[in-house]
Amino acid sequence: MIDVFKDLIKNDRQKRLFEKAERISEEAKDHLKETDRDAVFSAKTLKVIKQESYPSLTLPVRYGGEDLSLYEFLLLQEKIAEGDGAVALSIGWHLGIMMELKDDQLWKADQFDRLAKEVAEEQKVVNRAATEPATGSPTRGGVPETKAVRKGDEYILTGRKTFTSMADHLDYYIVSAYVDDLDKVGWFLVDRHQPGVSVEKTWDTLGMRGTESDDLVMNEVELNVDDLVEVKSEGKPSPKGWLLHIPACYLGIAVAARNDAIEFAKNFQPNSLDKPIAEVAHIQDKIGEMEWKLLQAHSFMYSTAKKWDAEPHQRKNMGAELAAVKLAVTNTAAEVVDLAMRIAGGRGLSKQYSFEKYYRDVRAGLHNPPMDDAVVSMLAKRAIE
Template identity: 75%
Template sequence: MKSMFDALVKNERHQELLDKASRIAQEARKHIQQTDEDANFSPETLKVIKSEGYPSLPVEKEGLSLYEFLLIQEKIAEGDGSVALSIGWHVGVMMELSLDSLWEPHAFERLAKEVREEQKVVNRAATEPATGSPTRGGIPETKAVRDGNQYVVIGRKSFTSMADHLDYYIVSAYVEDLDQVGWFLIDRHQPGLKVEHTWDTLGMRGTGSHDLVLENVELNVEDLVEVKGDKKASPKGWLLHIPACYLGIAVAARNDAIAFAQSFQPNSLDTTISEVPHIQEKIGQMEWKLMQAHSYLYSVAKQWDEEPERRDEISADLAAVKLAVTNTANEVVDLAMRIAGGRGLSKQNAFEKYYRDVRAGLHNPPMDDAVISMLAKRAMEK
């Protein structure tokens, strides 16, 4: 079976990174059944992620290009999309902080040093039950109240991927004395912080995206590391880790569908179903759709890396890529399910999990309606 990665690997470093991702994917695959049942992230997989030095890649001397990031993410997602999406948030956040200089240098370097030396893992905790996705502009109900040289933070965050396993949380809150939204860097061991196991979704269960509860968490003023509006918002190329993840799920479904078609021979046929015209048509459609998705995703990533001066101009492409690739991934998985037939619905096969997991991409930011509206407005600009 021809690998979808052959055309994407351009040099020796790409291959080394792909090998690293393959080892993570292999470990993740061992724990899929358990993490899907428990709705939690695998600590064994996290150990391999850290032993491979993946958390520190964006803050090492060599850095990590967007193209390389997507390549690794897609490969890990072939093993388990939940693992790719979860660790992708950490890597993406570190890339953003490093590139956009959102924090004071000493605050960022303190975190980066721990990531480099101890492979510590961090994620933003921004979503709340009442506000929905933070990309919609809702003000956090989580509040930070100044008390002398401290802040007291009270609130609840949902969709906190890898909640049980993060070393730090970057928590958004409404900072009353500043009348602004701010972000606090909070150590996982801080008193008043706890994780409630609320994650009970159809797909991407292995992300363990439980609720983070803050009950009178006392923080130093220096823990307020970022205030919204202090820095000009820049396009977030790193968010392309989201479509890369769902594309990896689609590739895994494609691989399994081809393997199934080449091995399954009902007693009504003299050959495997891979020789049946309508099965070949579905395989061809999967290839065509995946070729388009790969071309669009990685060409935009390459442009981001090679033409940094034009990043503001390609912000619309970043959003459009997410819309195009995640929807294509859903279409590919649907085709794979049609090839597998009724067997694809069985828990004995991976197809039903691909089907559940890939749906989640439609609900990661930016949302389809927001992208379509943005593109329409841009098209009508004079």
């Protein structure tokens, strides 16, 4: 079987980092049944993630991180997703956010310094909490109903956030809110142990159940003024290369489905045949189709990541390119998983195999930002202009 990662690992550093992702991937795979059944994120997997110092990898070297390039970040994320896409997507948000804060310098130096040190020294984990029932995806521009009201040297924060991946396992939340006295949207760093903060178990979805993306509830949470770490700017947002962790995750799921489908085809021989189905023409056609789709997806995603890393002066112009990668790769991943299901046939629907889980999980990629319609519209307008 072709190892899709062999040609992607370029040097000893990447090999060493990749081995961390391999160990996390194997641990995550061991807990698939219970995490998918119970819609929970495995504490045992998180323990291994922290033992591998994975949360600090995108931090600068001066903090004890590895200053991961985007290419390396995607490589590791894809490998973890091969074990369990839900784990990769969940921890990917943390690593991507730390990369964003480092590269874009969105916070004051002392605010970032404080969080970065805790991540490096204690492997603490953070995620943004932005989505709300009424606003839908924050990329659509809705104003948060979560509200922060100034009272002297404090802000009182009240609201509810949905889709908070790893909600009950995070150390900090970066919460978006309408800031009353500023008449702007801002972001607050909220400690999970702060009085008034709770998690409500609401996660009951078809796929990506292991992200444990429950609701975060804030009931008159008292915060210091310094906990307001960002205020939304009026200008056009800069392209965010780290968001390619999303297509990397779904590509990893597709690779896992492809691997299982080939193993199935090599070992399944119905009594109507004198050979395994891997030797049947129409099955080979499907395997070949999976291969060229994966080759295209890997080439597009990793060449874009290389460009991001090698040409920082071009990053401001890469918004459409990044969005196109997300659209192309997540849709391709869904197509590859569908082909794997067709190879497995009716057995692919059985809980005895992983195919039905891949099928459910990979669908979630279509609903992560940016959405397909927004990308297509962006590309059309750029072409017309």
